[in-house]
Amino acid sequence: MNTGQVDKAFAELREILGDRATTSPVHRMAYTRDWSPRYRGMNDLPDIVVIPNDTQEMIRITRVAYRYEIPLVPFAGGTGMGGGAVAWKGGILVETKGLNRILEIDRENMTVTVQSGITIEVLNHELTRHKLWLPHQPESKRACTIGASIGCDNDSTFGIRYGKIRDCLLNAVIVTGRAEAIRVGQRKASFSSTGYKLLDLLVASEGTLGTITEATLRVVPLPETRQIRGYLCRSLNDTAKGLERLLGSGLAIESAHANCRNRLHFYTHSYREKYGREPKLPAWAEAILFLSFAGDRDIVDFTVDKAAQIMVDEFKAEPVGEQELVEGWWDSKHRLDFVPFKQKWPDSQRHKKFGAADLGLPVGRLEEGYHRYLEIAEKWDQEILGMTIYNESPNKATASISFAVFVDDSNEDRVRQFYQYVREMSEMAIALDGTMSTYIGDGDRLGGFNQLEHGLGLKYMRRIKGIFDPKNIMNPGKKFQSRWIEYHQEMT
Amino acid sequence: MKRKNLRDYVEDIYTCNRTRCGFCREQCPVYHIKGYETYSCRGKMLVGRGLIENTLSPSMEMAQILDQCLLCGLCQARCALNTLDIITSMRQQMVLDGFSTPIHRGNVERILKEGYLLDARADTVREGQVPLYVGCVYRSKPRELATALSVLERLDIHPLIGDETCCGYIVEATGFGKEFEAVQEQFKKTYQQFNAPEILTLCPTCTATLKEKYGLPVKHAIVAVAEQLRRRQGGVKSLGFRATYHDPCHLGRMVGIFEEPREILRQLDIQLVEMENNRYFSTCCGGGGGIHAVDPDLSIEIAKNRVRDAIRVGVETIVTVCPTCEPTLLRAAARLAGEVGIFVDVQSLWDLLDKALE
Numbered sequence: 001m002n003t004g005q006v007d008k009a010f011a012e013l014r015e016i017l018g019d020r021a022t023t024s025p026v027h028r029m030a031y032t033r034d035w036s037p038r039y040r041g042m043n044d045l046p047d048i049v050v051i052p053n054d055t056q057e058m059i060r061i062t063r064v065a066y067r068y069e070i071p072l073v074p075f076a077g078g079t080g081m082g083g084g085a086v087a088w089k090g091g092i093l094v095e096t097k098g099l100n101r102i103l104e105i106d107r108e109n110m111t112v113t114v115q116s117g118i119t120i121e122v123l124n125h126e127l128t129r130h131k132l133w134l135p136h137q138p139e140s141k142r143a144c145t146i147g148a149s150i151g152c153d154n155d156s157t158f159g160i161r162y163g164k165i166r167d168c169l170l171n172a173v174i175v176t177g178r179a180e181a182i183r184v185g186q187r188k189a190s191f192s193s194t195g196y197k198l199l200d201l202l203v204a205s206e207g208t209l210g211t212i213t214e215a216t217l218r219v220v221p222l223p224e225t226r227q228i229r230g231y232l233c234r235s236l237n238d239t240a241k242g243l244e245r246l247l248g249s250g251l252a253i254e255s256a257h258a259n260c261r262n263r264l265h266f267y268t269h270s271y272r273e274k275y276g277r278e279p280k281l282p283a284w285a286e287a288i289l290f291l292s293f294a295g296d297r298d299i300v301d302f303t304v305d306k307a308a309q310i311m312v313d314e315f316k317a318e319p320v321g322e323q324e325l326v327e328g329w330w331d332s333k334h335r336l337d338f339v340p341f342k343q344k345w346p347d348s349q350r351h352k353k354f355g356a357a358d359l360g361l362p363v364g365r366l367e368e369g370y371h372r373y374l375e376i377a378e379k380w381d382q383e384i385l386g387m388t389i390y391n392e393s394p395n396k397a398t399a400s401i402s403f404a405v406f407v408d409d410s411n412e413d414r415v416r417q418f419y420q421y422v423r424e425m426s427e428m429a430i431a432l433d434g435t436m437s438t439y440i441g442d443g444d445r446l447g448g449f450n451q452l453e454h455g456l457g458l459k460y461m462r463r464i465k466g467i468f469d470p471k472n473i474m475n476p477g478k479k480f481q482s483r484w485i486e487y488h489q490e491m492t
Numbered sequence: 493m494k495r496k497n498l499r500d501y502v503e504d505i506y507t508c509n510r511t512r513c514g515f516c517r518e519q520c521p522v523y524h525i526k527g528y529e530t531y532s533c534r535g536k537m538l539v540g541r542g543l544i545e546n547t548l549s550p551s552m553e554m555a556q557i558l559d560q561c562l563l564c565g566l567c568q569a570r571c572a573l574n575t576l577d578i579i580t581s582m583r584q585q586m587v588l589d590g591f592s593t594p595i596h597r598g599n600v601e602r603i604l605k606e607g608y609l610l611d612a613r614a615d616t617v618r619e620g621q622v623p624l625y626v627g628c629v630y631r632s633k634p635r636e637l638a639t640a641l642s643v644l645e646r647l648d649i650h651p652l653i654g655d656e657t658c659c660g661y662i663v664e665a666t667g668f669g670k671e672f673e674a675v676q677e678q679f680k681k682t683y684q685q686f687n688a689p690e691i692l693t694l695c696p697t698c699t700a701t702l703k704e705k706y707g708l709p710v711k712h713a714i715v716a717v718a719e720q721l722r723r724r725q726g727g728v729k730s731l732g733f734r735a736t737y738h739d740p741c742h743l744g745r746m747v748g749i750f751e752e753p754r755e756i757l758r759q760l761d762i763q764l765v766e767m768e769n770n771r772y773f774s775t776c777c778g779g780g781g782g783i784h785a786v787d788p789d790l791s792i793e794i795a796k797n798r799v800r801d802a803i804r805v806g807v808e809t810i811v812t813v814c815p816t817c818e819p820t821l822l823r824a825a826a827r828l829a830g831e832v833g834i835f836v837d838v839q840s841l842w843d844l845l846d847k848a849l850e
Contacts, residue, residue: 020527026554027528029542030535035512041545051527078529079512098527119518143514336515340569340745340772345513347572350503353510409510 001090005068006047009092012064013050020051020098031075031093036083036443037355037407039415044086046073046093053098054115055173055181055213062179062211062473065092071476072177074207076117076148079140081356082443084152084206088477096147099213102126111170111188113216116147132219135162138439139333147212153204155400155439157333158292159392160243160256166203167394168217174202176210177469188216201464206441207475209468223294226254227304228330230320231311232285236260236366239289239389242315243397244363246291249310251303255292256391257333260370263386263404264288268328269344279325288320290329352383352406355418357425360435361399372428373403380421382407392438400438419445419484427452442479449487450479495669497588498581502544504573508537516567516575521775521794522560522783530557533567533575540582555586555667559593560790563665563781564741569772583667595785596666603675607657607682614638620650623685624713627698628658629815636815640694640842644713646849647720651692654684659701666782676705692716696743696814703747712743714813714841718752721759728848730761735839736807737764738798738821739774740814753813753841760848762811767801775801777812779820795824802836803828813841 006023013021022028025045032043047070052058065072071091078085087093099117106112107130114123120134120141127133135158138144144154149165150172156164171185185199186192202212233239239258246253259267261281268279281288289311293303311317320326331337331344338344348354361369370387377384382405390400403425408414422445426436436446436453451458462480465472477483517523517532529535536558542548561579568575586592603609610632618624618641630637644651660675685691692713693699702708721728737757743749750771757764769775778784778794799821802810810825812818822838829835 022528024553025542025548026539026551026557027530029548030529030532030538032538033509033512037510040506041547043542043545043547045547049528077514078534079514095528122518140514143512143517341572343513343515343570343572345515345572346507346511349511350507 001047001070005070009064009068009070010048013048013061013092016057016060017050017052020053022049023047028093031095032086034078034080034083034085036081036445037353037409037415037418039409039412042412044088045090046087047090048092049095050092051095051098055175058094058175058211058213059179059181061092061094062175062177065473066177066179066471069471069473072211072473073475074147074151074211076145076151077119077140077143079143080148080152080440080443081358082437082440082445084441084443084475084478086444088444088483091473094211096145096211099147103214105130105132106188107132109188110219111216112219113214114146115214116150116212117145119143119145120149127219128222131222133222134168134217134219136165136168137334142336146215146217150202150212150215151204151206152441153439155390155392158255159390161252161254161394162220163394164392166200168219169199169203170216170218172199172202172212172216173214174210174212177471177474181213185216190218204441206443206478208465208479210474225297225300226292226294227300228290228292228326229304229307230326230329231289231291231317232282232320233258233287233289233315233317234284236287236370236389237364238315238317239287240363240366240397240399242289242311242317243391245314246307246310247395247397249306251307252293252295253291254294255333257290257329258389259288259290260387261286261288262384263388266348266385266404267332268325269338269347270328270331271322271324273339273342274324279322282318285318289317290326292330353409354385354404355407356402356404356440357422358437358440359401359403359425359429360438361401361429362433363397363399365432365434366399369401369428369432373425376421376424376428377405380417380424382418382421390439416484423449423485444478444481444483445485447477447479447481449482449485451487495673496577496581498540498543498585501540501578501581504578505537505540505544508534508573509541515570519566519769519773519775521562521564521566521778521797522790524797525790525793526560531560533571533579536561536579536582540578543582543585550586550589550591552591555583555591555593556786558583558586559596559666559786560783561781562776562778562783562794564776565745566773566775569745580665580667584669587667587669592667593786596668596782599785600663600666600668600671603658603660603663604671604678607678609658609662616653618651618653620652622649622651622692623688623690624651624653624692624694625656625683625685625698625702625710626653627693627695630694633815636840636842637694639840639846640713643717643842643845643849647717649692649713649716649720652685655682657682659698659705661697661701662782664705679706694815696740696747697816700742700746712747712749714756715749715752717845718755721756728759729850731844731848732761733809734763734765734807735809735811736767736802736805737770738767738777738810738812738817739771740812740817741774741776741780743814744774745772756841756845757811760844762844765805765807767805769801777814777817777820778824779816784820791820792824792827795820796828799825799828799836803832803834807836809837809839811839811841811844
């Protein structure tokens with residue numbers, strides 16, 4: 001980074017933002033990581049950190065970055081798993097959580113308009129007062145923002161009923177790399193067939209087109225009641241087939257996650273806290289399907305009973321007898337209401353770090369994917385944590401899969417081995433007619449290498465980026481370059 | 493026990509860095525106002541990493557940022573790591589490297605020289621049967637101390653108060669680890685009730701310190717009051733109004749006393765309305781961790797947010813039982829009244845007991 005340019009840019013940013021712009025090394029240090037596996041001593045230090053409070057300030061910040069051709073990196077929850085929010089190439093890091101206001105709750109039209117830096121939990125806390133909620137809910141909702149959900153296209157616990165963020169998103173404001181703010185989408189309507197769907201482009205754009213500053217989202221009424229259940233299944237394929245059958249019967253399911261038996265242990269923290277032991281599973285159980293049902297009490301009661309009947313009679317599944325085990329899953333996924341001073345996440349990562357290949361596979365390839373996962377993890381010496389299948393599309397069985405491992409992040413070689421595991425898993429996904437990523441995104445991992453998935457399409461993506469960001473200042477490197485995975489040159 | 497330093501927490505810091513859940517961040521009262529991640533616990537754990545890996549050098553700026561932590565423990569309640577000890581060790585590192593805040597150093601020197609943080613203006617002589625440790629803050633507040641002692645005596649709890657010195661909480665909390673060892677020695681030499689089977693305390697912070705740092709069998713006096721009222725089964729006047737209860741960080745989160753003050757309020761016929769953040773997840777009054785000394789404006793802004801919590805649930809009175817929380821919240825309530833036109837009174841539970849036992 002040209003320090004002269006940075007100094008000039010900083011002087012202008014101070015004029016605009018005052019104390020909300022800093023070059024303090026202490027503050028910059030706090031933005032050197034997201035949740036992606038990184039080795040000791042690896043810190044991506046931005047040159048400047050800024051905290052805008054509204055779209056107009058974001059436009060002015062982007063003008064400065066544009067003028068001095070300095071990278072601009074939006075940073076939100078900092079819980080991304082792909083390195084998307086770190087300032088790999090330095091520059092100005094935009095702390096978007098200063099954009100944290102609710103601009104409108106439109107009860108009549110069931111929409112909420114927010115600044116993009118509000119966390120999903122805070123937003124839902126406010127919506128609850130109106131008996132509403134935003135059903136897009138990643139596990140990281142305590143930290144994750146609306147803007148990050150759009151930018152990363154992350155997962156949602158309630159995907160099988162409500163989909164992901166795109167299914168809730170009606171319009172958004174993005175300040176492009178040209179320092180222009182545009183509102184894209186369909187206002188408060190649910191659909192539009194005019195023009196190109198620029199709103200779709202924002203989803204999973206990872207800050208490479210611009211900084212999202214506002215969004216309008218469709219919200220839904222809070223359900224009266226909710227029940228959660230778990231079913232031990234004889235195979236992973238049974239979980240998908242069972243789910244398809246439940247949906248085909250006309251039952252409404254709110255969330256559906258299937259775990260291989262290894263992965264279960266990651267989700268049973270509260271069970272361990274209460275009983276001081278790991279849950280025991282019958283030897284025949286190869287997978288567990290966790291479901292939640294929500295709505296009016298009598299409908300939910302009926303649905304729970306009917307679902308149990310289908311799973312037991314038609315798939316020889318067995319309801320999980322110890323409800324604490326099911327509650328443990330739900331604590332991890334939704335309630336996040338851990339015993340004070342005994343939160344699960346740090347407890348589970350004291351020695352090694354959680355890491356995952358997040359693949360999308362056709363629903364008929366689950367067993368195949370699982371066995372390849374075991375082989376590939378072993379090949380790259382990764383400690384197997386297990387596989388979770390998230391269903392992220394309304395009313396159908398889908399497979400957004402976390403193939404998780406514990407990563408030894410004590411040195412560079414071990415971390416690079418993890419990314420070799422990600423590379424080979426990604427190749428496997430493409431070979432099985434799937435996709436390399438379903439909720440983490442490209443980040444600094446898959447860029448360029450994703451040509452394997454997109455072919456010539458990647459070249460068009462680069463052209464699209466050029467329209468939004470002609471000087472390549474918006475989160476440069478991400479999506480089109482990998483710092484971990486070697487790949488062949490892009491097709492010309 | 494050997495005093496731990498920052499290097500002893502390397503694995504904890506790395507655990508936070510590799511977890512990144514951010515559960516600690518959103519509700520951190522300081523981060524909420526300041527906006528940079530650095531003010532949250534998660535951000536500080538990356539600063540800690542920088543210190544450990546020598547990518548960051550200690551500085552006065554770093555010391556000031558660390559001083560702007562309440563040590564309220566809300567982050568720790570949301571975590572499985574001992575975040576307060578880690579942040580304290582970072583403050584100690586600053587002091588060791590010569591970056592201490594003058595006002596904190598002055599306080600430490602005073603405690604070492606005079607035995608107290610504040611002028612001891614109250615009459616503390618009592619020759620009852622139950623050992624009671626008063627602490628610096630109550631010793632400096634004659635009226636408040638007299639009220640609390642009077643309440644205790646009317647409930648047949650007769651305090652025995654002898655010589656004592658500062659428990660040293662503020663010395664350790666502000667990073668003066670070595671000096672804290674000297675204060676501990678001073679305390680042990682002076683405090684006469686070291687071998688008592690049970691010691692009553694008035695100040696939540698002293699309660700936590702005596703328990704954790706000296707291993708003393710302490711009981712906060714409000715617990716003794718709750719026990720006596722249970723035995724008496726009545727005999728208190730009905731005060732009959734609506735109020736919310738603010739859990740002092742040290743009495744609640746740190747020592748686990750949540751229900752006794754609420755039980756007493758109910759006995760006084762006070763309709764208790766809970767704020768959204770209560771018990772383990774109560775937010776700080778803004779007076780914790782020595783922050784008031786170094787940044788009174790930040791302290792008052794944090795306190796105003798706590799008063800806003802009370803306004804949000806529609807009460808006109810906050811009751812609490814801490815000599816730091818009471819004045820801090822009251823100052824903020826007065827300021828906030830000028831801004832939003834709603835005044836929320838702040839009352840000490842001791843004062844309410846005083847009225848109810850008339």
